[in-house]
Amino acid sequence: MNNSSVASSTSDDALNIATIAAEGLGDKLPHLWLNRGDLSQKLMFRSLFLPDADLKNEKPDLAKSYTVSDDKLTYKITMKDGVKWHDGQNLTGEDVVWSIGMVLKASQVNAIYTSAFSSIEGAEAWIAKKSDHISGISVDGKTITIKLSKPVGNFIPVLGQFAIYPKHLLKDENPLEIHNSDFWKNPIGNGMYKLEKLEPGNYASFVPAETYEGKKPKVKKIVLTTVSEPTSAAKTGKLDFFNTNVVEIIESMKSVDNFAANSIDMLFYRYLVVNIQDAEGNKNEEMADKRVREALMYGIDRKILAEKLYPNLATSLNTGVPSSFNEYDTEASEYEFNPKKAKKLLQEANFDFNKTIKLRYYYEDQTSINFMTAVAQYLTELGMKVEVLKFQGDVASELYKMKDYDLALKGLSSFGYEEWYGEYESKNANFKNVFGSEGIFDNAVNRLKGTEDMKERQEILSELQNLEVEHLYKLPLYTIKSYYYVNEEKVKTSGIYGNPWYNYDMKFEEWEIK
Template identity: 20%
Template structure:
């Protein structure tokens, strides 16, 4: 999920695995509309949503809530990154990959009773496309995957939507891309009630200081999911959702779903142990065994992330030399770091994506820990004793980076051992660190990425696919444009096998010829639930759906 750093409001199209067609029925099954729950599941959230319209959301805590209320044309199989039908039962494209026909479910209504049909689908696309100036900044995901809005249609991947029948919608895009239609699994592109959006002035967003003023609709939006919006009690920092009695699929296992905002991780653990919440996300790896000893269940997700040491040759010209970047790679004892600092199941990275993503190059081997080779390369480059302005974030724990300071200190020790002088820099995650990385204020920095979906471009395309919109300073490198062009070309290959081969080649070039940054590791993040909780399905995308969860044997 794109919660690791800020995105440009208009960026290149993200890439996803191309789904040519799918005819399988949803595994949700058919609900009887009676409502299946008789209890409450309370989850400890690390932060409070600013509002609840997924189109304008960018952070994981907001999506954790909206995911329970909204659905997209396509969904993700629980417990995996596999694309499956959701509100669309099948989808096909023309040979050029530019016209996509979606066959829709005919038994779905929005929470306000309005019908879900092809006209509603097109109304949603047009609503997302037609944003005012403030909306174009706030709707970051649309800008990221679609490239543009109605004021600049030539830059937009999206070109139009037509209702070809009551339950058949045809969406036209400007070019073939591996990003479509799998991008429709994104929470931000969920389907919402056109009637509710119109009455609530959903697009009436405005700038307010450095943020936004959201319309009435954003505080109580209307979707099709297994839960409906209840209330947001800001005073007590709780968000309450209620089971949707008219849901088209299997009824939610609980009548109520509550999110309690508890920013401190240690406090969340205390609340779980006291029984006042039923679960929380990202428990410290050091606490896993203790939590399990207390009868709780630590649910470990499969790794779908990358932790890396970013390099910025714009800030430090010495980093333009490949030998210097290779020296830094050889200097890092990543195997020791994985064994001592990261949870069980973490592994050293050989490239900027996990092995489960199509396009991963299985022939690549990890750079070994070789401080003598590092010193030799630094000498050859005339960079002995170089100073590196190296930064890490505070006040944060990420799935790939559970304790930033400890990880930083281990890497700092490695660098200093080969003669590099480290100028330590730090700032809080949302209090300057991300902005400083984007502004190029550090020579080197710790950051990472949890994939939005199963696609090579969503990893390496996000990092290097836009020459000017990346944090690695590749614009000043002689190979920067070629790498960006190669990634865009690979993204446009319609044949899945050919596209995978192209990305495998690019991954090899990145690691052997370019090395724009230093991939460190992949980690399996966890969430924890209490002894009486059943039915949690851990998601490698950290995108759990809680309608399958029951509490206390209910």
């Protein structure tokens, strides 16, 4: 969608927001069980709990209150009175139970949900179609009881991300295709705003929902479009609020005086996925040798690339825990740029320099392209033959099924360390096809998922970092900041900004058009 088409839908008295993309909106809005955080999604659909901006504390939202047993296995959640769907139907505990059951069978979901909810008693039998219900969930009036087979340390935070869907409108959908349902052409939510109109290829507009029982918002309309050049849209008054971590956009927005830039530190990872072996143990011989993977880490000057390509945006990584965080293991290998050591490791591994190393990426921004070109140059200087190409098909299929690559650039917006380390688990449906399924990390990952105790988590994270260094299945590159941009001449916000890919309390009821 070009910026000229935005003009027909944006409004001076509305909050104009945008998704950055080359193409306009389709005939459906995105579902929420894969990515939760877009502003329109936050405002249309709610969860049982609402986290604060740092995702560390939650307050009841659709829920009124909750209790947890001493053994951390039984949760009793009391639903709030008077909560309705946008079509006027009551939202009940049955919607919650049905949503949890559906997400466990859905095909496009964020792993934080399946990881947490698969620990509910009876979930395994439900998924395997050996039972027609999840035995560990029950509803009695306003109270939902959830019984776990093992503790899940972040169970309440996960429920704070999980969007509840309307059972009465989606109960007949195939869970494998629920993300493609016609429901998303006119989704019925339960939040502060409802969809007013979806104009495919152009815009979607949202207005306050009269069914919302909370404090009424001051912003009377929100208009969502897609723009390929947000700086131009911002300069011409067609865009008021958006977020990005694309370097070119961040640089170009410095020329827009009326917009404030708000940077957010978060666990957004960039790393190289290494095609080592599949779940059956079939190996990619060159990449399966750890010395080759170590050579790649020593042979790429990540510090220089961060300074040149991601100025004031990227922080180099050695493990899944950033070095500035308290949980970082200070004894972890730092992989300083050392091409001499890299070449020695390749020689020791009897690396076949006649083989062409396939580098792949799926990002479309110029900085990512420049980054992969630079990586190719570093590998060439080590004596390798290199081919760099963008994935042409579906990213998930290319990464985890077709696997026609040796190294692939990937991003991960992580809700917590559990996601980064969960990719190493032998039961991970996708990554077992990349790293194999030996289960080396399983015990420690399961213990991390099961505890909230900070001292215990520190010890487990140290253990996991040691395992990372020992096996080096992923090549960590950076964590990258994200930026929120706000037209301060027009919009007054609450000043609260968090990870844009997750649900959190933005205090949107305080926002207003000046």
